[in-house]
Amino acid sequence: MTNSSQVLHFTLTAYFDIGSLKYLYFMMVMCFYVLIIGSNVLLIVVICVNRSLHEPMFLFLCSLFVNELFGSLGLFPFLLVQILSDVHSVSAPLCFLQIFCVYSYAAVEVLNLAVMSYDRYVAICFPLQYHSTMTDRKVALLIALTWALPVLATVVLVSLSAPLRLCGNVIDKVFCGNFSIVKLSCSNTSVNNVYGLVLTVVSIVAPLVLILYTYGKILEILQSRFELSRVPPLLAIVLSLYFLTCQPLFNPALYGLKMAAIRDACKRLLCGENSAPAAASHA
Template sequence: MNNNSVTPSYFEFTLFSDYGSLRSLFFSLCLLIYMTIISANAVIILTVCLDKSLHQPMYIFICCLCLNSLYGSAGFFPRFLMDLLSDTHFISRPFCFIQMYVIHTYKTQELNVLTVMAYDRFVAICQPLHYHSKMTFRTVLFLLILSVLYPVCMLTHFMYQSSNLPLCGYKLHRIFCTTWSVVQLFCVEIPGNSITGQVIAVTTIFIPLFFVLYTYLRILIVCRKSLSEFRGKVLQTCLPHIVTFVNYCFSVFIDVLLNQYKVDEVNPLVIVVLSLEFLIIPPITNPLVYGLKLPQIRGAISGFLRTHTILCSLE
């Protein structure tokens, strides 16, 4: 990497190509995906907020999961849609760091909320007599604030350290700004970068992962000793969370693998598909899984639709 006397004030995404007549098709498809993400998550959020019977910890956590999906999508799609129609793909350094901040806090907050949801299911199934005393409104609020503030503080510390470091390049072999791709362009190493990276990896990925595995191991032990009817109810409430958690872990695993390989040697189409996986699949599947699988949410949505249909017919 050659040192430059002047630090670039912008980055260039190198994976965008001239799609010619297909540009409008790709733009329309991505816009449809974005509108689907907004609509599906907004339906779940409005349903939980408007239906008082859903003002319970489990549904509040689902609502927060959908809010986080909207947050992460807003950090990626508007800029991505602009790049699809643009002939140049430059992004200023401040906007790159903002995008990087939003996307990475989205990923960590997603995992944190899924971990809190696992704890909620653990208390509800393994300690049902203590559920209402443990999962109070104050506890739920504290867990949600902690889930949001922890990644915010960690990423803010990284941004503060790296915001003024000199760059020896400006080309990002990505379709959006990622921490790893930007770090590779720094002319100097971030002080304590390796130690900080290890701490972040352990506290943000491995501890939540092991905690979720532990809670479901305890839930399985309880289910083995219970009646089949009870096991059916447990499966009904836990299956959406298991599907969501496995899907998210798969997405993060792909993203980690993508950062470990020399992306210059990988097919650009493969990089684009893998990069989009965690930004598209979880925000779409989360509201669909919870909306279709949980009868309480499904019933509330059906009730709102029937009420709307009746009001429209009366008009």
């Protein structure tokens, strides 16, 4: 048995030889990565430089866009190197660093969506109490917890996996995953498995439950306002599924295009237009 500290590298076997096509794939992935960086940086700058966008929802969006940059940084450069490389391996320290980046990114993403859904729940269901509820201090605390909790939880996850004694160094993936490392272990991994299960429930399941609950409450208000009870049952089911599942997933990608405040701010920043800033409430 060897200790994981003695494993200098891991071999990734999910890659296969594609010949000269690797240059085409490299360019495609590179263009996609540049698009991710450009769009997220643009939206972050727009929100930061426009005081009219310093509202809770836009600040949560800014946090989400920063996390997109963080997550893509932990994956795309690595993929670009592996696409061009003939030997698909990764050093042990870089492998654990990638696990930290990918897992903390995923946890921050889901928790950020949960916080955003809570913000919309308060704004729609309790509009008169919104500003007294979503104070600057509370918004700052929510953003801090959105990042601190996943980062600390992922540090513990990696700390439990790094000292494991390993029987091999072959990972059947295109990037490093914590469970792939645990499966290579020759020692008892009960603690790792239990912690992994608890982490999944706390960081993924619990935020999703909050998202479903808040959007469910919003849906109830929509039913009372638009009398959705008269809508055919099948259509009502489709609408409910959309508000409960698609909205939390699609909104972050669409906010930059659909929100008038961000749209106008982008025009002023890129084109030098002098139009008055749109209020966040007009989004």
